[in-house]
Amino acid sequence: xxxxxxxGYFLIALGPALTIFGSSxxxxxxxxxxxxxxxxxxxxxxxxxxxxWRAFLPGxxxxxxxxxxxxxxxxxxxxxxxxxxxxxxxKYLNVLATKLSKPQCNYLDRLEIALASGVGHGLxxxxxxxxxxxxxxxxxxxxxxxxxxxxxxFLVSAxxxxxxxxxxxxxxxxxxxxxxxxxxxxxxFVPIMHLGAALLTLVNLLPNGCTAGVPLVFLCTALTMxxxxxxxxxNLVPVLNTPC
Amino acid sequence: MAAIARAWGLLLLLLLLPWLAHGxxxxxxxxxxxxxxASLAGFPCVRWLNLTGxxxxxNPGHGAVSAPILRMGDALDSPATVLVPAESFEEFVDxxxxxKNVVGVLxxxxxxxxxxGASDDARFPQAEFAPYENQSWVWNPFGSGMMHRRLNFPVFxxxxxxxIELARRLASQNVEKxxxxxxxxxxxxDVMQTTKTGTPTTESCLGELSCxxxxxxxxxxxxxxxxxxxxxxxxxxxxxxxxxxxxxFRDVAPGADSPMSGVIALLAAVDALSHVPxxxxxxxxxxxxxxxxxxxxxxxxxxxxxxLKKGAFADYGLTSIHQILEVGSVGxxxxxxxxxxxxxxxxxVDTQQIIDALYLSASSTDSTVKLANEDNPGIxxxxxxxxxxxxxxxxxxxxxEFDTAFTNKYYNSVDDxxxxxxxxxxxxxxxxxxxSLVLLASDNNLRFDSPIFESIQVNMSLxxxxxxxxxxxxxxxxxxxxxxxxxASHDVANHYVGVFQADPSVSPNSMPxxxxxxxxxxxxxxADRTALPREDLxxxxxxxxxxxxxxxxxxxxxxxxQCRVSSTSxxxxxxxMISFHFSQLSNRSGCHTG
Numbered sequence: 133x134x135x136x137x138x139x140g141y142f143l144i145a146l147g148p149a150l151t152i153f154g155s156s157x158x159x160x161x162x163x164x165x166x167x168x169x170x171x172x173x174x175x176x177x178x179x180x181x182x183x184x185w186r187a188f189l190p191g192x193x194x195x196x197x198x199x200x201x202x203x204x205x206x207x208x209x210x211x212x213x214x215x216x217x218x219x220x221x222x223k224y225l226n227v228l229a230t231k232l233s234k235p236q237c238n239y240l241d242r243l244e245i246a247l248a249s250g251v252g253h254g255l256x257x258x259x260x261x262x263x264x265x266x267x268x269x270x271x272x273x274x275x276x277x278x279x280x281x282x283x284x285x286f287l288v289s290a291x292x293x294x295x296x297x298x299x300x301x302x303x304x305x306x307x308x309x310x311x312x313x314x315x316x317x318x319x320x321f322v323p324i325m326h327l328g329a330a331l332l333t334l335v336n337l338l339p340n341g342c343t344a345g346v347p348l349v350f351l352c353t354a355l356t357m358x359x360x361x362x363x364x365x366x367n368l369v370p371v372l373n374t375p376c
Numbered sequence: 377m378a379a380i381a382r383a384w385g386l387l388l389l390l391l392l393l394p395w396l397a398h399g400x401x402x403x404x405x406x407x408x409x410x411x412x413x414a415s416l417a418g419f420p421c422v423r424w425l426n427l428t429g430x431x432x433x434x435n436p437g438h439g440a441v442s443a444p445i446l447r448m449g450d451a452l453d454s455p456a457t458v459l460v461p462a463e464s465f466e467e468f469v470d471x472x473x474x475x476k477n478v479v480g481v482l483x484x485x486x487x488x489x490x491x492x493g494a495s496d497d498a499r500f501p502q503a504e505f506a507p508y509e510n511q512s513w514v515w516n517p518f519g520s521g522m523m524h525r526r527l528n529f530p531v532f533x534x535x536x537x538x539x540i541e542l543a544r545r546l547a548s549q550n551v552e553k554x555x556x557x558x559x560x561x562x563x564x565x566d567v568m569q570t571t572k573t574g575t576p577t578t579e580s581c582l583g584e585l586s587c588x589x590x591x592x593x594x595x596x597x598x599x600x601x602x603x604x605x606x607x608x609x610x611x612x613x614x615x616x617x618x619x620x621x622x623x624x625f626r627d628v629a630p631g632a633d634s635p636m637s638g639v640i641a642l643l644a645a646v647d648a649l650s651h652v653p654x655x656x657x658x659x660x661x662x663x664x665x666x667x668x669x670x671x672x673x674x675x676x677x678x679x680x681x682x683x684l685k686k687g688a689f690a691d692y693g694l695t696s697i698h699q700i701l702e703v704g705s706v707g708x709x710x711x712x713x714x715x716x717x718x719x720x721x722x723x724x725v726d727t728q729q730i731i732d733a734l735y736l737s738a739s740s741t742d743s744t745v746k747l748a749n750e751d752n753p754g755i756x757x758x759x760x761x762x763x764x765x766x767x768x769x770x771x772x773x774x775x776x777e778f779d780t781a782f783t784n785k786y787y788n789s790v791d792d793x794x795x796x797x798x799x800x801x802x803x804x805x806x807x808x809x810x811x812s813l814v815l816l817a818s819d820n821n822l823r824f825d826s827p828i829f830e831s832i833q834v835n836m837s838l839x840x841x842x843x844x845x846x847x848x849x850x851x852x853x854x855x856x857x858x859x860x861x862x863x864a865s866h867d868v869a870n871h872y873v874g875v876f877q878a879d880p881s882v883s884p885n886s887m888p889x890x891x892x893x894x895x896x897x898x899x900x901x902x903a904d905r906t907a908l909p910r911e912d913l914x915x916x917x918x919x920x921x922x923x924x925x926x927x928x929x930x931x932x933x934x935x936x937x938q939c940r941v942s943s944t945s946x947x948x949x950x951x952x953m954i955s956f957h958f959s960q961l962s963n964r965s966g967c968h969t970g
Contacts, residue, residue, distance in 0.1 A: 190403055264405050272442070273412040276558055277402075284558075285408070 138270030141286045145262045145293035152251060152301065156244070163248040170214070170252025170304075171259075177210040178203075178260050193337070200330045208323040211304075214249065215311050242308060243364065250304030254297035262293030280342035288342050292333060295349045299329055302360035309363050318363070325356050416539050416562070418482065418532035419625040423568040425578050425587060426673075433527045434568035441530070442563035443479035447547045455479045457562040459547050466494070466520050473527060480564045481531045484540040496523040496624040497788040501757045505674055507719065507764040510753035518785045523624045530564040533625045533790070591876025592620070592668040593891050594676040597902035597944040598692055599646070599662040600655045603925060607693035610661040613816045614700045614772075615809065616677075617642045618670035618759055619894055620873040621788055628790040631671075631871040632797045632847050634782075637707030637805070639666055640842045643901055644806035645813065648832050650905040652814060659819040663694060664906070666898045669873045670759050671788065677762035680947070692943055699726055699816060700772030702760045705784055706805035707797030709777035712743035714808065717755045717774045719764050726771030730816060734775070737811035740829070743804045749780050756782075775808065777801065794847035799840055806834040845869070846894065853893045861900035863933040864893040891946065899946050903929045907940035914938035 143150075157163045181203040188195060226236050268275075269286040277285055303322045310318035329352040335345035402408050421433035435441050443455040448468055452458070457480045460468045465483055472478050499519040503511040534540050546560035553559070570576075572586035581587035602608070617638035621631025630636075646664060649655070655662075669675030687695065706714065716734055718727055731747065738745040755761060758774045777783060786792040810832050838857070845855040846869050853864035874892055907929065915921065917928035921939035931937030 190401075265408070268405065268409045268412060271409075271412070272563065273561070274558055275408065275412045 134272050135270060137274065137286070138266065141266045141269050141290040142263075144287070144290040145258055145266065146255075146297070148294065149251065149255060149258065149297050152247075157248050157251060160244065163244060166245055166248035167252040167255065170249040171256045172252075173210065173214055174207070174253045174256035175260065177207050178256065181206050196334060196337075197331070200334070201327065204323070204327045204330050208326065211307055211322070215307070218245070218249075218308075239312075239367070242312070243305060246305045246308035247301065249308075250301035253304060254300040257296045257300055258293040261296070262289050265289040279337060279339050282340070282343055283346075288336065288346060291346050292349060295346070295353045296329065299325065299349075299353045299356050302356045305360045306356070306363060309367065321359060322356075325352050328352055414542060416482070416532075416534065416543060417536070418534045418539065419627045420566055420568065421527070421531040421533075421624055422626045423570075425570070425576065425581055427578055430526050430576050431524055432568075433529065433531045435530055435564060435566075436528050438567060438569055438573075440563055440565040440567060441479050442561050444550050444559040445482070445543065445547045445562045446550060447544070450547075450551055452477045457482060457564075459484060459543050461485075466522060469522070469525065469527065473525075478529050480529050480562060482543055482562065483531060483533045484543065485535060494518055494520045494522075495782075495785065495787040495789045496520060497622075498524055501788065502671075502674065502761075503757075505761050505765070506754065506757075507761055507768065508754040513753050514781060515756050516782050516787050518782070518787065523622065523788065530566065530568065531624075532564070532566075533628060535628070588875040590669060590672050590675065590873050592676075592873050593895050593899075593946040594668050594680065595664075595666045595895060595899045595902060595944065595946050596680075596689075596692075597646075597664045597906050597942070598694070599649065599664065599906040601906060601908055601925065601941050601943040602661075602691075602693050607691060609693050609695070610659065611698035612663050612694055612696070613660050613813065614663050614665060614697050615642060615645070615703070615813055616665040616667065616700065616759055617703045618667045618676065619871060619898065620668045620671050621792065621871040622671035622873070623788050623790050625790060626872050627870055629671075629788075629870060629872045630790070630793045630847055631788070632792045632794055632843075633707040633777075633784045634705040634787045634792060635670065636846055636871065637705055637797050637802060638703035639898065640802055640839060640846070641706050641805040641809055642666070642703050643842065643898065643905075644802070644834050644839050645810035646902060646905045647838055648806065648810040648834050649813060652828055652832065655817070658817040659821065660698065660817045661693065662813055662817055663692075664902055666895070666902075667759055668895060672873055674759060674762050675873070677759040681762055681766050683947070692945075697763070697770065699730055700760060700763060700770060701730055701809070701812065701816070702758055702772065702774040703805065703809055704756065704758055704774045704776040705782070705787075706775060706777050707801055708784065709801040709805065710783070712800070712804045714738075714743065714745050714775050714777060714805065715748045715779045716745060717748040717752065717758075717776060718772070719754050719760075719768065721764070721768040722773075723769045723771045727773065729820065730771065730773050730812070733812040733815035733820075734773075734808060736815060737808045740811065741804060741807040743808060745775075745808065746779070748776075752780055775805070794843055797843065799836065799843070802839050802843070803834050803836050806839060807832070810834060845897075853897070858893075858897050859932065861904060861930045861932070862893075862896050864897075865889060866893060869894045895946065899944060900929055903927050903940065903942045903944035906944060907942035914940060 153167070157167055181199075185199050185203075222237060222242075229236050266286050266289060269284075274284045274286065276283075280288060303326060306318055307322045309315070310322065329349050332348045332352065333345060335341045335348060338345075402411065423434040424431040443457045445457045445459060446452070448458055448460045448464060450456075452472065452475060455477050458468070458472075458478060459482045462483050462485055465481075468481070495516055495518045497516055497519050498521045499514045499516050500506070500511060501516055501519070534543060546562075550560050570581045570584075570586040572581075572584050575581035575584045575586045578587075582589060618635045619639050621629040621635065623629045642664065649662075665680065667676030667680065669679075670677060683689065684694065684697075689695070704717075716731055718731070734745045755764065755774055756776060756778075760772045760774050763770045763772055784792065784796065786796055811829060814829065814832060841855065841857040845853055845858050848855070849868050852867035853869050854867055858864055870892075871894060907927075915926075915938065916936040917939050918931050918936060919928055921928050923939065923941075925941050925943075926939040927942050927944055928937040929940050929942065
């Protein structure tokens with residue numbers, strides 16, 4: 133298996149990431165920068181959560197609940213921070229654009245930047261949670277946990293990374309729209325979906341839980357993508373050229 | 377909002393989940409990797425090459441092979457690693473040795489102890505070296521000949537109970553699952569091949585430098601020591617034994633009864649003789665020889681003779697041999713009875729002197745010596761065969777514990793360990809050897825009731841210590857007897873001859889890793905016991921001494937050695953006999969003092 137398996141899991145986890153990056157992000161250099169900046173911000177948030185929680189591990193299994201809840205809360209706080217940071221940057225970008233007689237940023241730009249930020253977030257999650265676990269898959273052996281005889285650990289990990297990547301990417305789009313139009317239900321949707329997906333991963337701990345856990349997380353992802361798609365579709369034509 | 381309410385409900389349910397989870401958790405990626413792989417340490421069967429072809433085991437190609445593990449008896453319809461109990465190994469090889477589905481074999485100790493229960497060698501070991509025509513005489517009735525077979529898959533011997541348990545568990549898991557994944561797979565990553573293809577014989581592989589020659593150091597010591605600058609010439613009585621064993625699994629060759637019991641008896645005899653005063657006044661000189669490489673083609677004895685004929689030992693006053701006494705397997709003699717084997721062509725008078733000395737010694741040590749059965753075709757497999765080949769009239773005998781065939785059930789077997797020898801047999805053999813040698817050296821001028829003769833006492837605790845050191849696992853070669861003379865590299869002594877990788881001109885004591893522990897110990901022991909006692913304080917040393925008559929004895933990691941007058945040397949007396957390499961090796965000096 134070896135290399136084939138390793139690359140397979142890698143592509144499962146990050147294949148769509150590469151596609152989205154290649155098609156939507158790469159043509160615009162500013163978006164590439166956004167992806168990098170966003171990834172760094174989110175990696176920082178994950179690191180802080182990890183550093184704090186490392187002190188309490190290994191521990192009893194109910195600790196997982198606390199870890200997940202507090203980490204999701206921390207990340208959502210970072211999301212708000214990110215939004216305010218973005219507003220500041222946008223202001224400076226508009227000033228610059230005026231000076232250079234270029235058009236100001238519009239709603240489409242904001243959407244694209246939101247997507248790129250989401251990609252950054254998703255990449256950070258995939259790298260942090262997925263890649264290190266997938267690394268041993270490049271060797272000749274595989275591994276099945278006692279609670280999941282149906283799929284190798286690496287496949288579960290790769291699928292989870294994929295689900296969360298897509299979740300984060302489109303959550304950011306929804307979040308930017310929510311903050312722009314101050315829409316309460318949209319603003320609450322993102323943290324709840326994030327927390328829900330995170331807690332649903334605990335289903336994998338049950339015997340044979342992975343057969344339910346992985347599809348359930350994908351369900352959250354699908355809901356997020358659908359909701360995000362609906363928002364963009366409804367808002368796209370009317371507000372396309374409105375200033376940000 | 378309704379969606380949010382439902383989401384909270386879900387949260388409450390999820391709160392219960394961690395308590396429902398079972399199973400141990402993995403804390404880190406390295407821990408994950410350690411659960412994916414387990415290493416099964418075992419002793420390999422390796423690939424040997426001789427003049428005619430290949431023996432032993434190897435991976436078929438140059439890469440590692442791997443296959444799911446099954447037990448012997450499970451259906452072999454796809455490539456598999458087979459776990460075979462030792463007692464069924466021969467049967468397995470006979471039935472499935474050519475089966476393409478056998479990727480590798482793991483041999484486990486099985487339900488009975490000991491393991492193989494058989495000797496790995498042929499029924500006439502090394503028959504091609506016999507100096508007589510009857511090569512179908514069965515010296516080794518327990519021999520399976522396994523070590524002379526050529527297998528095209530790797531075989532490993534699992535001896536530790538944990539490894540055996542693990543292997544059995546993995547195999548039964550595979551069988552329970554049937555052909556469903558995931559399977560437990562064994563990977564054999566010890567590739568045993570010549571480094572170039574198309575070199576299946578010794579000549580081709582040594583010529584292409586794609587293999588290593590077997591070789592080692594034999595030890596020679598004269599008693600009393602000679603003055604190297606003016607050696608006096610006296611008739612030489614050779615007392616010899618061999619130190620190496622060979623089994624199917626290269627690294628498990630304890631060789632307790634065959635041949636190490638001979639070495640132990642000889643060393644104990646030397647120790648007893650070292651207390652005899654005025655040995656210098658005796659008419660003959662004793663030369664002690666401990667050969668290596670004998671189990672693999674009599675490499676030591678053949679090289680010794682070749683170098684003797686070239687005059688390599690003239691410095692030691694050794695140009696020809698008068699009489700030979702070889703100490704063979706003497707560790708499990710029944711009722712203290714030993715048998716003297718001689719070749720019919722041996723010179724009558726000189727040989728009879730040896731036999732008479734043995735009879736005399738037997739009567740004084742409460743043991744029995746008998747001449748071997750006349751129906752035997754000649755001498756049993758022994759280093760003496762080399763000397764008889766060279767000169768059929770050589771006056772030589774071999775003392776063994778058996779008459780017409782080996783009594784040792786585990787000749788060249790992994791089970792020839794310390795439980796296969798007993799102290800009384802060894803002690804009596806040592807007494808026999810010591811007293812016979814004194815009689816021979818004095819050329820029968822010593823009466824058997826003289827006080828000197830009676831004073832020859834074998835140190836029983838020395839014999840016991842040697843058995844524990846050579847065949848024990850802890851402390852093994854780090855026992856106090858060995859530690860007083862040298863520092864061993866390994867705890868457990870393995871009596872495989874080894875490959876020769878050193879520069880022949882370099883003194884072996886300067887590179888302890890080149891020369892194996894047992895040989896180094898024999899060298900130090902012989903040097904110590906045969907050395908002249910000195911009145912003044914001995915000069916300290918680490919490797920060499922200034923005086924050419926002296927050698928540095930007993931240098932260990934924690935203490936310096938002493939310079940003693942002794943003619944003990946380690947000689948490169950081994951090396952696969954190929955003309956190409958023979959000329960290389962023989963151009964350099966054969967022996968090193970130190």
